[in-house]
Amino acid sequence: MGAARLNADAGDSGDDGKSSDEDDIVAQLDADDERSRVLSLELEQPPKELARPPKKPKGSAIDRMEFIEDLKDKAAEEREIMRQEKAEQRENSRMTLEHRRQHLDLGRQKFDASQRIASIQEQTDLAMLSHNASIHRWVYLYLTTDPTEIPKI
Numbered sequence: 001m002g003a004a005r006l007n008a009d010a011g012d013s014g015d016d017g018k019s020s021d022e023d024d025i026v027a028q029l030d031a032d033d034e035r036s037r038v039l040s041l042e043l044e045q046p047p048k049e050l051a052r053p054p055k056k057p058k059g060s061a062i063d064r065m066e067f068i069e070d071l072k073d074k075a076a077e078e079r080e081i082m083r084q085e086k087a088e089q090r091e092n093s094r095m096t097l098e099h100r101r102q103h104l105d106l107g108r109q110k111f112d113a114s115q116r117i118a119s120i121q122e123q124t125d126l127a128m129l130s131h132n133a134s135i136h137r138w139v140y141l142y143l144t145t146d147p148t149e150i151p152k153i
Helices: 002-011 020-044 059-144
Strands: none
Touching: none
């Protein structure tokens, strides 16, 4: 387009009053238009080397797999630690419950023993009272009766 205009201008005899400076400016503008059109086309289509991501070296997949395996191992270790902690908590809880049961059993045994002791003490007290009463009776009888009247058994 710009070349056609240049040819048309060149064919003129120069009577229309255009100078060679104006022709140079028009040619420069046409060249600038052409460069801007080429640049816009280049911007619309990225270069082929930028269109695809660069290929990763072969070792990167192996490194990625090792990283994933390491993560899996760490997760397994964490799960094992959590499992052990829960088992310890259950054991402590069970031990605490067992300790409480033993404590309650000991308390019951102490209560039962104290009940038996109280019962024995009560029986002893009753026996002593009964024995004392019979002794008192005999003493009373001895003191109040004439010795000649004491029956012989």
